[in-house]
Amino acid sequence: xxxxxxxxxxxxxxxxxxxxxxxxxxxxxxxxxxxxxxxxxxxxxxxxxxxxxxxxxxxxxxxxxxxxxxxxxxxxxxxxxxxxxxxxxxxxxxxxxxxxxxxxxxxxxxxxxxxxxxxxxxxxxxxxxxxxxxxxxxxxxxxxxxxxxxxxxxxxxxxxxxxxxxxxxxxxxxxxxxxxxxxxxxxxxxxxxxxxxxxxxxxxxxxxxxxxxxxxxxxxxxx
Amino acid sequence: xxxxxxxxxxxxxxxxxxxxxxxxxxxxxxxxxxxxxxxxxxxxxxxxxxxxxxxxxxxxxxxxxxxxxxxxxxxxxxxxxxxxxxxxxxxxxxxxxxxxxxxxxxxxxxxxxxxxxxxxxxxxxxxxxxxxxxxxxxxxxxxxxxxxxxxxxxxxxxxxxxxxxxxxxxxxxxxxxxxxxxxxxxxxxxxxxxxxxxxxxxxxxxxxxxxxxxxxxxxxxxx
Amino acid sequence: xxxxxxxxxxxxxxxxxxxxxxxxxxxxxxxxxxxxxxxxxxxxxxxxxxxxxxxxxxxxxxxxxxxxxxxxxxxxxxxxxxxxxxxxxxxxxxxxxxxxxxxxxxxxxxxxxxxxxxxxxxxxxxxxxxxxxxxxxxxxxxxxxxxxxxxxxxxxxxxxxxxxxxxxxxxxxxxxxxxxxxxxxxxxxxxxxxxxxxxxxxxxxxxxxxxxxxxxxxxxxxxxxxxxxxxxxxxxxxxxxxxxx
Amino acid sequence: xxxxxxxxxxxxxxxxxxxxxxxxxxxxxxxxxxxxxxxxxxxxxxxxxxxxxxxxxxxxxxxxxxxxxxxxxxxxxxxxxxxxxxxxxxxxxxxxxxxxxxxxxxxxxxxxxxxxxxxxxxxxxxxxxxxxxxxxxxxxxxxxxxxxxxxxxxxxxxxxxxxxxxxxxxxxxxxxxxxxxxxxxxxxxxxxxxxxxxxxxxxxxxxxxxxxxxxxxxxxxxxxxxxxxxxxxxxxxxxxxxxxx
Numbered sequence: 001x002x003x004x005x006x007x008x009x010x011x012x013x014x015x016x017x018x019x020x021x022x023x024x025x026x027x028x029x030x031x032x033x034x035x036x037x038x039x040x041x042x043x044x045x046x047x048x049x050x051x052x053x054x055x056x057x058x059x060x061x062x063x064x065x066x067x068x069x070x071x072x073x074x075x076x077x078x079x080x081x082x083x084x085x086x087x088x089x090x091x092x093x094x095x096x097x098x099x100x101x102x103x104x105x106x107x108x109x110x111x112x113x114x115x116x117x118x119x120x121x122x123x124x125x126x127x128x129x130x131x132x133x134x135x136x137x138x139x140x141x142x143x144x145x146x147x148x149x150x151x152x153x154x155x156x157x158x159x160x161x162x163x164x165x166x167x168x169x170x171x172x173x174x175x176x177x178x179x180x181x182x183x184x185x186x187x188x189x190x191x192x193x194x195x196x197x198x199x200x201x202x203x204x205x206x207x208x209x210x211x212x213x214x215x216x217x218x219x220x221x222x223x
Numbered sequence: 224x225x226x227x228x229x230x231x232x233x234x235x236x237x238x239x240x241x242x243x244x245x246x247x248x249x250x251x252x253x254x255x256x257x258x259x260x261x262x263x264x265x266x267x268x269x270x271x272x273x274x275x276x277x278x279x280x281x282x283x284x285x286x287x288x289x290x291x292x293x294x295x296x297x298x299x300x301x302x303x304x305x306x307x308x309x310x311x312x313x314x315x316x317x318x319x320x321x322x323x324x325x326x327x328x329x330x331x332x333x334x335x336x337x338x339x340x341x342x343x344x345x346x347x348x349x350x351x352x353x354x355x356x357x358x359x360x361x362x363x364x365x366x367x368x369x370x371x372x373x374x375x376x377x378x379x380x381x382x383x384x385x386x387x388x389x390x391x392x393x394x395x396x397x398x399x400x401x402x403x404x405x406x407x408x409x410x411x412x413x414x415x416x417x418x419x420x421x422x423x424x425x426x427x428x429x430x431x432x433x434x435x436x437x438x439x440x441x442x443x444x445x446x
Numbered sequence: 447x448x449x450x451x452x453x454x455x456x457x458x459x460x461x462x463x464x465x466x467x468x469x470x471x472x473x474x475x476x477x478x479x480x481x482x483x484x485x486x487x488x489x490x491x492x493x494x495x496x497x498x499x500x501x502x503x504x505x506x507x508x509x510x511x512x513x514x515x516x517x518x519x520x521x522x523x524x525x526x527x528x529x530x531x532x533x534x535x536x537x538x539x540x541x542x543x544x545x546x547x548x549x550x551x552x553x554x555x556x557x558x559x560x561x562x563x564x565x566x567x568x569x570x571x572x573x574x575x576x577x578x579x580x581x582x583x584x585x586x587x588x589x590x591x592x593x594x595x596x597x598x599x600x601x602x603x604x605x606x607x608x609x610x611x612x613x614x615x616x617x618x619x620x621x622x623x624x625x626x627x628x629x630x631x632x633x634x635x636x637x638x639x640x641x642x643x644x645x646x647x648x649x650x651x652x653x654x655x656x657x658x659x660x661x662x663x664x665x666x667x668x669x670x671x672x673x674x675x676x677x678x679x680x681x682x683x684x685x686x687x688x689x690x691x
Numbered sequence: 692x693x694x695x696x697x698x699x700x701x702x703x704x705x706x707x708x709x710x711x712x713x714x715x716x717x718x719x720x721x722x723x724x725x726x727x728x729x730x731x732x733x734x735x736x737x738x739x740x741x742x743x744x745x746x747x748x749x750x751x752x753x754x755x756x757x758x759x760x761x762x763x764x765x766x767x768x769x770x771x772x773x774x775x776x777x778x779x780x781x782x783x784x785x786x787x788x789x790x791x792x793x794x795x796x797x798x799x800x801x802x803x804x805x806x807x808x809x810x811x812x813x814x815x816x817x818x819x820x821x822x823x824x825x826x827x828x829x830x831x832x833x834x835x836x837x838x839x840x841x842x843x844x845x846x847x848x849x850x851x852x853x854x855x856x857x858x859x860x861x862x863x864x865x866x867x868x869x870x871x872x873x874x875x876x877x878x879x880x881x882x883x884x885x886x887x888x889x890x891x892x893x894x895x896x897x898x899x900x901x902x903x904x905x906x907x908x909x910x911x912x913x914x915x916x917x918x919x920x921x922x923x924x925x926x927x928x929x930x931x932x933x934x935x936x
Contacts, residue, residue, distance in 0.1 A: 020447070021447040023661050027872070029872070043447045043918055044746050045447070045615070045660070045661070047661070048868075049798055049799075050717040050720070050868050050871050051717075051719075051870055051871050052653075052867075052868050053659045053661060054660075064656050065867065066719055066720060066920075066921035066922055067720045067721070067866045067867045067869040067919065067933065068720075068867045068868055069526060069717075069718060069720050069868055069921070070718075070721075071716040073719070073777075073921070074851050075778075076831075079648075080647070080648040080649030081613055081614075081615040081617055081648030081649060081660065082619055082649075082653040082655055083653050083656035083659040083660070084656070084865075084867060084870055085656075085659060085747075085870070086802075086870055086871065086872070086874040086875055086902075087717075087798070087799075087801075087802035087871050087872045087875060088565075088802045088803055088805070088806040088875050089659075090799075090802070091565070091798065091799030091802050091803060092561075092564055092566070092633060093564035093659075093661055093662075094566075095565055095566030095567070095799055095801055095803075095817065095818065095819065096563075096564045096565045096566040096633060096634075097566060098661050098662065099661075109792075114822075119824075124775075125774055125782070125783050125786055125787070125793075126774075126795050127772070127773045127774050127775040128772055128773070128795055128797050128798070128825065129772050129773040129797075129798050129800035130772070130797065130799060131797075132797040132799075132819045132820045132823065133797055133798060133799030133800065133819045134802075134819075134866060136566070136818040136819055137566065144874070151645070158897055163823065163824050164822055164823045164824070165823065166820075166821075166822070166823065167821055167822035167823070167838075223520070231553035243692070246906050260635060266692045268692070268860070268905070268906070270906070271623075272553055272625050273472040273473075273475070273623050274472075274556075274623055274625055275528055275622075275623050276904045276905070276906060277860070277905075288622065289474055289475060289674050289675075289676035289677055290475045290476070290621045290622045290623055290624040290674065291475075291622045291623055292472075292473060292474075292475050293624055294472075296473040296474070296531075296532075296676070301664070301898060302893075303892070303893040303894030304858055304859075304860040304862055304893030304894060304905065305894075305898040306898050306901035306904040306905070307620075307622060307623060307625055307898050307899055307901070308625070308901075308904060309557075309625055309626065309627070309628070309629040309630055309657075310472070310503075310553070310554075310556075310557035310626050310627045310630060311557045311558055311560070311630050312563040312904075313554075313557070313811035314553070314554030314557050314810070315806075315809055315811070315878060316904075316906055316907075317554055317811075318554055318558075318572065318573065318574065318811030318812070319808075319809045319810045319811040319878060319879075321809075321906050321907065322906075337577075342579075345936075347530075348529055348530055348532040348534075348538050348542070348548075349529075349548070349549075349550050349551050349886060350527070350528045350529050350550070351527055351528065351550055351553070351580065352527050352528040352553050353527070353552065353554060354552075354553075355528050355552035355554075355555075355574045355575045355578065355901075356552055356553060356554030356555065356574045357579065359573040359574055359576075359811070360811060376586045384507070386578065386579050387577055387579070388578065389575075389576075389577070389578065390576055390577035390578070390593075398796040410712055443845055522923075549766075553714075558810070558812070562815070565803070566817070567803070567815050567817060568814050568816050568817065568834035568835065568837070568839055569814050569815065569816045569832070570814065570815035570816070570832055571812060571814045571815070572811070572812060573811065578771060584856070587814070589813035589814055589843070590813065592813070594813055594814075598834070619899065620899075622898075653867075654864065654867075654900065654902075655899065655900050670704075
């Protein structure tokens, strides 16, 4: 099983499902990459927890305004129609269900929609940020992740072993091998790489993959 | 007992206790009169529930802007340094304890600080407005009122008979005959008209008036 | 993304029987008269939308705005803090005849419940109304030795509000005290329909000055010369005085 | 009424041992560096104010701002959502040595708790953290079939924040995303101390554009050329790189 999507390709695939006019929050790090692959012709409005709506790309090096940053503390620019607001209003947008899509990374996703993405255990300094709010706000809570850990262990599991970020909150998982929706506490397989068999995919997945209707080929260009 | 303060004189007396730099909310109607008697040299900032801080006097007739009104739906003007905000922020100022003084009218005030000022019973259309919030927000909650009803019945009572606006909320009562503070669920008499005897004042008061230290003469100019 | 709708009828087309409708305004300031007029006209022409629950600080005044909706018998229930006004005959008549339901909410609690609806807070505690008739039947709790009443969020199917400037992305400013409940209602409604005095290009409103970010807005109709409810009431009063003289 | 204080030392004079201090800023944007520097200088000179509880989204970065307070051993407890940063050595060292306490709060809950403190709401329910370790020991309740966690308000003795414009009545604007927690902290603290880039006459800020009304502000110090925390950190990193080369 040497064939799998790169992180960029996973981000590309997730980006295809973001509709024109969507309000989107991209988590810090890998999820930020999704913005690069917005399909042409679609207008997407990005929200960041620290109180900016409709921000744009990073400014050229040397032109940063460090009072104009995103939640990852990276400098950003503004699109026409941007707005600033305080943190309570920002999380009213999140918690109040006003975002269409939130995209986050994951350590583990369970078939019941539970997500673990904030703590690998009691050793490190705990830090949760806005993830616990984001998973309960957006209409679609999407995870992008490698299908397995660096050690080859499944990240899609029956029950999360790590500390939870949220209960029953994930709607879609985009992995390096497949696209999986969580429906009625089951992993419903929507797409898989054509190069991997159902058996091999199930073997690296920690919970049952259900096929309902068609399972399409997961086809992603080189990006 | 024909000698008593006019409404204007009650308002004048209440105005004397508003300190320089105070943030003040004046209830609709009679309490609005207090603004007229602000002692010279003091700067008082008025708050109105519908989202204006630091408004000024009424504009000349014909120059009203009906989008610039107070809670009594009267046209007002702005002082330099005024601000607009939404209703939730406006009541955050109230409920959050940021106002120094709120001045309201009353049907009844009880010695335990209970106030009844919103409903005279089940017959009329009930309407509460912002009074129930105001009585739990300001640092000083002052009532200005005639000492007795039109029928001569006491308005300062042991327990309110009418529906309550708030429990244990009133701090000071300015009446047509006296100034009374509510301390530890007792009416503590601070000032009374020199022309009325303690006995006569007690006779028109529905609960015991306590004197602690000096009871000063209530002296108010013609206004 | 273009939230501008040229037709006021199209803007309100999604409002149907039995919906809960938040209507911006405090007294006459901020009342979206043209949107209300279009609703009343549609009801008179088609019998819909009826049986509405209307959330507003007041319950109409004179015969315009919400009072016109009540007179047209479109309103089954009012949620408000102050249904009495200088001339609130429409509501008073229907209420005393038992033809309209009233949920009376203290003004600050009304504002906070609407904000809570918009912010995903299903319930909160407030000192307001503790120990009063308004608190009857509501859960109470003590925090740090003081007693509080639990209040629930308020949401709506639709909010109709009046703004000053708007852009195609739905960013809004307001005019003076006409702001009042509008930014909260825009957050708390499934769909927010705005009448704005002027539509401007995105970016024309300084990002620092946006009061309602576009995420809370669904449709915008430009009404350049909007009626002002208080001005209408005063005109009507003058006409009446004239007629009486 | 004049809330302008010429001396930064006078402005912070009321901050004493054991106080709870809210500090504006998200990462480096909005960090009131000069107010913090003055606090650290006073602590180093006098041993006070120490044993502080600091409320901020983060727990300091590099050796400036809150990190400088932690290095100076002024901070007994941090209340924050994200104490890990690119270079959060100061906090990490003290935390792993058991020398500093941490109350970890999800970012949206942190914002809402501070707003609740300012708005007189002692407790509210949020879906955030339900079923997680963060919710352990907190009351939970079900509303409309969904489970929520009860969270309490957060208040402080003092807030120190950074603003863009200020007038003598305390009205404030902010610069871009430096706004973040500052308007909430100004509401939730007993005393709010502001460093503003520029002091202007009352009325110079349009009443429509005031972000924090003066009622929430107690003292204002004008700091025209304030340091920017992120810029300081990048300068420090460059110096270090240079030294290492």
